[in-house]
Amino acid sequence: MHMTIKEIAQLAGVSSAAVSRYLNGGYVSEEKKEQIKKVIDETGYQPSAQARILRTKKACLVGVVVPKINSESISRVTAGIEQVLSARGYQMLLASTDNDPEKEVTYLKLFENYPVDGIILIGTVITAEHRKFLKNSKVPVVVVGQYTKYANCIYHDDYGAGKAMGKAVAESLINSETEKEDGCAKNRACGKEAGFCGKVAYIGVTKEDKAVGVAREDGFRAGLRSAGIELEENCTRKAEFTMESGYSAALDLLEKNRDISILSCATDTIAAGAIEALLTYSRKQVPEGAKNSGGRMQYILDNSGIRVTGFGDNQFLKAVTGGIPTVHFGYKTSGIRGAELLLDVIERGEKIPVEIKLGFRMVNGQEEEEN
């Protein structure tokens, strides 16, 4: 039944204003309080948040636009957001765009005209449409995961993380070379000065994603380059943010390049696909599983000896495989800071723009890092 405040007032023999006050803690005599409470209990009346918001312009709600729902990193961000939101009396609504930038704008506009007090966008690609929205939005927006000058933003040091990973990969290549000592000069294609055994391959994502597609990959290349290694173009693929896509890319890479030694992926999800590809690729032989010789970067998935690395520190992957070299970003922290930033402008009208860059931490796989 769709009761209105007026009907309740009538049943209780008071004015609608009295009921409104009762609901919102205004002045109302004990006597009338009783009557009103009775009627409300009997009818199960619930005020229309909709009408209330139209009046008060306050929903205690924030909308979060996410690229996809089934993602550990995104769920960490939303967990952070939810944590501060609920602590401060807000609720969170999610809209998933399934990696469709067009849908993203649609949902941003939906939230803008729907009763939410603010919006958090977990960013992937920022198009002109996005920028236009950010500039003109009626409600405050903060973007998490991408840099933008058109809104408060919190992003990760993707370049630094990429570079660190590139260096670690290069180092491990050199080490494995040293350990093996069976000099494979014919395979030194990637090593400019030293004779490395095997190449490094990289599965990236669209350049339209400035954080993951550009910064992370540029950093990775820079890291390799600092050790004198150049990523070969035919050892490079582009994938979607899915396991399936990582699988295809890796398989293609593996088939066309017999001398790949390390397969680095732009995300742990893609890496999972790559791992699947390795399993497929060497199915004929009995896999040896994860070989751990106590050092760093020692994750070996199968007897092909090809190592896979990722980004994102996916716990599921770590659990079932023992872990691959990856980097941990402060996803939950970015959610927390993002929500705080948003509430600052919602509640305190904070006007000065903020950009926050969050660091990272290398995770070497197999063995927990000690610090």
Add this chain to the structure above:
Amino acid sequence: MHMTIKEIAQLAGVSSAAVSRYLNGGYVSEEKKEQIKKVIDETGYQPSAQARILRTKKACLVGVVVPKINSESISRVTAGIEQVLSARGYQMLLASTDNDPEKEVTYLKLFENYPVDGIILIGTVITAEHRKFLKNSKVPVVVVGQYTKYANCIYHDDYGAGKAMGKAVAESLINSETEKEDGCAKNRACGKEAGFCGKVAYIGVTKEDKAVGVAREDGFRAGLRSAGIELEENCTRKAEFTMESGYSAALDLLEKNRDISILSCATDTIAAGAIEALLTYSRKQVPEGAKNSGGRMQYILDNSGIRVTGFGDNQFLKAVTGGIPTVHFGYKTSGIRGAELLLDVIERGEKIPVEIKLGFRMVNGQEEEEN
């Protein structure tokens, strides 16, 4: 800037009704159309969906309440929902409750009083509060994943799935016994009539979850029983719907029962935790990886020879491990049917209650099933 329809009307020199008609495709002369369009373009005016909905009682929006965000099964359901919703001009809003039944009711009420035309609840535990809500909701609700007589619902044959898994587990125990032929009579504790080698353990979830906690487990026990095997109480644990919880439960199980041969879990996520526990448990030795001798139920994670089974057919798990025995539910289908049901009552006022029970399909792991 917060433009209203009135201001636009003024700027364009027309009435607000004309602007409204322009926006909604009513009668308006070409001349005025031009003026209105011009003003709207200049100001970037966007009508308040909020006020519109208050007036029209139609939001073209449905709210989906989910227990958690980072779940493959749930994302499959929402993918199904989204598919039919967007095909019929609706948008989807998500609310995640982080497995808190109390929060669940809160979000249900939120949606009820906000502009959504209908609600889909992806159910876990249905409390008295839930039932009360379902009975009195102002907007239509359908629940997916649990049976209830208080709303249209779509659920899976969890009992049947459990039973099938129980039978398969029993069968594989017997087979492995036959193959080994090294009769371990002292370990026959679980086999009433035949001499099985090793026990089966089960990690379930709360009985408050009627589908997963009760039906699935009851079915599993029935399946075992049909082969003369009884689940021992000390070979049983309860876990949350998380990997971490599955890890703890499995470790505890492993430490207290040295003769476990198969470790069945209520979900693939829990199974992932169990796999991690096995890796931990046998870390001192070099894991052998997945051993595939071409038969069914042959997934062996490490040299302990303990096999893990799950429910849910998680693709990530399958990718990185090669797959464990599990059962595939029609999650996406349940989302599709759920959304269809909901739209039927929203748009056509369909009043006769519907219950849909969806089947399942065994997935045996390692080898793709052929049919």
Add this chain to the structure above:
DNA sequence: CTGTTAGCGCATTCAG
């Protein structure tokens, strides 16, 4: 085709 009028359900003045 068009403007005027009357609410949707609520919170908030403002006189009592």
Add this chain to the structure above:
DNA sequence: CTGAATGCGCTAACAG
């Protein structure tokens, strides 16, 4: 303390 009145922004009659 309380009720009557006003309007949030919009759409849906209703007479022009």
